[in-house]
Amino acid sequence: QKEVEQDPGPLSVPEGAIVSLNCTYSNSAFQYFMWYRQYSRKGPELLMYTYSSGNKEDGRFTAQVDKSSKYISLFIRDSQPSDSATYLCAINSGYALNFGKGTSLLVTP
């Protein structure tokens, strides 16, 4: 079983919609959880990180971690066409990042 599972999509939503992106992971020892956004032909950009369980909010973005079910989520409110990108969840395995496959998001005007 892969350490981090993420549905690759693609996910297409209309502008203004709430987007929910999710990952599951296998190792309960993981402590640091991140979401990266990657535009085509660019490097990943850190959007949010969370240590242990709980919620973290930054503008239109909310990251949630539920360690009891090994489930992490990213919510995007009032989605914009500029949010169209691939979203990668990542977990620090102790010395580097384990990435999910990435979910391709398209926000249509």
Place this chain on the structure above:
Amino acid sequence: DTEVTQTPKHLVMGMTNKKSLKCEQHMGHRAMYWYKQKAKKPPELMFVYSYEKLSINESVPSRFSPECPNSSLLNLHLHALQPEDSALYLCASSQVEDRGDGYTFGSGTRLTVV
């Protein structure tokens, strides 16, 4: 300066060539990484440097040779590559090796092996 700078942005090389990818950061980060990313796939770890010493080599073929001349610079030397090595090569840095809150990626070098 909050960036990781990678050069060149694009590189085309023949299978007999020798080339180098360069990465630079001035954030005082003590861990630096090379990742490889194929199209529509997530980044895959290649090497980790911690305090300028190689700490992790993810069983990468010897045709890829990393070097960390100082705490701000990371190189990846390439020799006798194969067409399947064509990918986006990403450099990243973080304050220390075992945290998750400060990984900064460069824009990558898009490598094509012909």
